[in-house]
Amino acid sequence: MTSKTALITGATAGFGKATAERFAKEGFNLIITGRRKERLEELAQTLKNKYNTESVCLGFDVRDRDQVRANLETLSAEWRKIDVLVNNAGLALGLNALQDGDYRDWDQMIDTNVKGLLYVSEMVMPWMIANKKGHIINVGSIAGTEVYPGGNIYCASKHAVNAISKAMRIDLLKHGIKVTQVRPGLAETEFSMVRFKGDAEKADNVYKGYEPMHADDIAEVIFYVSSTPTHLNINDIELTPNAQANSYTVFKQ
Template sequence: MVAKSDLAIFYLPNHLPKMKTIFITGATSGIGKACAELFAKQGNRLILCGRREDKLAELKERFSGTNEVHTLKFDVRNADEVENAINSLPEGFKSIDVLINNAGNAHGLEPVCDGSFADWDAMMDGNVKGLLYVSKFLIPGMKDRKSGHIVNISSVAARQTYANGVVYCASKRAVDVISEGMRLELTEFGIKVTNIQPGAVETEFSEIRFKGDKERAATVYAGYEALKPDDIADAIGYCVNAPKHVSISDLTIYPSAQSEPRTIHRNL
């Protein structure tokens, strides 16, 4: 008779995901870093991208003992940097199975009439054009191989515009539209496209939005339990490791205290 523990060991390999080459933008913090940690634990080959060279070096040192890891330092908002970085990939890292378009930002919280051109450019260039630049250079390889998975990180802000965040909401609505369009163009090539809409996630997001004002940023997460980056990474992991015939097109994730993009129930 086979013991339960032996059965677990016997069947476990059938449930382990096949090793993939996973390209993650914005990998040095927040959701991107959590994705790197999750997919590293699963034994995948990682391409970690970001602008902070010191943080990329830390991640490479952390994971290289157990995983094949390559880092790329570039700004997704600069098309030439994107192209040069991707073209520099070593041969063993060129066949990308999964692209996680995570890099993005929010800047400012003012009405349109008081908005900053620099803030608007940062959001549109990072959240929209950066996603397009990276995708443009990786999609052809996926089409040639007739396989791949693109995960775009949108936001619940795409579902309901809120005052003083109009441009940010518009940039994330664009991500939704781009995801839908990619799906229309790429499904016939065996490429899955998943659009993730997180609600309030406790990351550096608010600190960046408020120009480094940590006290103001902390108020965003006061009085309730916000989502953690690991929560979003776990959901992405499910989407990426789902059976071949299963494609998660759109996934909205709220903390339990949030009922819609503008409403969070706080215990203050």
Template sequence: MSRIALITGASSGIGKATAQAFAKSGIDLILCGRRKDRLRDLSEEFHHIKTTLLDFDVRDRKDTFKAIESLGSDWQNIDILVNNAGNAHGFDPVDAGDPDDWDAMLDSNVKGLLYVSKAVIPGMVRRGRGHIVNLSSIAGKETYANGTVYCASKAAVEALSAGMRLDLTQHGIKVTNIAPGAVETEFSMVRFKGDEARADKVYAGFDPLRAEDIADSILYAINAPPHVTIADITILAAAQAAATTVYRKG
């Protein structure tokens, strides 16, 4: 019987790459995101598995619960939850930060993860099995200047992953924390509010990680033997030694 995975933020980047990797492994997919046209295009790539789409913003608690509760009986036994939705907004020192940016990050990266998990975990507990994968960041392990609130939000994900593991292991639920370094996706374009030149500089002079690299690690974790939990994975580009230490060419 095929496993079912729910992936948030599946319309682009790591979420999209994870959906593609899961599909190749025959995992049926609940694709979640705010851009339904992109979710629809992605689902049309998959012909040998079942897919269904949920269009909601994880920051909205009522819509999140309503969307997940709307799943038909064929989709309610979720085996894998990938909490991928999240973002960074702004790159200013904390005294100059925009509170709207803070809200966007905390509401998505922390509260949104909690809302989706709250909607999915009770079913896993009832069935006595499941696997939750939370996307943290190297920023959750190393705070850096001008990224204070983003780093705080990802440090919260680290704590949530550890706490979930403490609470849920007794119910047969595995919890994996994935902490990527520099991954070339839409991340920097969002952080710098569409400033393409500034976003491109983030990845200049070295070979950054790709979304597919992170998807491979997620696939590895969810395919570990039943007696093995991959608790935490930190993934850096070969040229990256720490959160803000990157050895660039030229």
């Protein structure tokens, strides 16, 4: 393989799917992961037809460390030469006050957003260290530096991603591996449908009265931070719709 390789988690929809297409457009080979393997295979075929992209589809749940390790260990030596890891898999569940929360939602958010990121990274970091190069891009959130009403555990999980990203930057510095955190605000994807557990009306209301960001916007930024010169690292980048000032202030018309 002569092209660069990107591994993107949560590539079945939203930011991950858009990011896969953005990297494919630039000639990258792709390792795409997610729980819905049929969606990964459909995406891989689409990208093969459009860009002649070579893809490996790995269907697993990042919350399950054994699944993560078993799947990533199937990669050949060539496919382990990963240039860019995009830790994108994540979700929010519910918007309840903490005292009204569901511990099962808490577990799923923490296990996906925090532990899932760690489980994938612990496999890929040694490969990048051996290759003496690489770039880890962690998709955090504006909620990783601020807390909004009802956000509690989701915000906590993204605060953890913020801290982990800073720690990775320190720990991987001597190996020449870049680390960037991308922290989006409101973007219209499946995110709110998942948060509200299929309640389309609630999900749609999140994005009414202003123009939110879209998955392609975030994918463009993720690719941009990955394309900087070797001597330059973007540590952290926050992006919001023009109508959003912070995690809890949105101007709706």
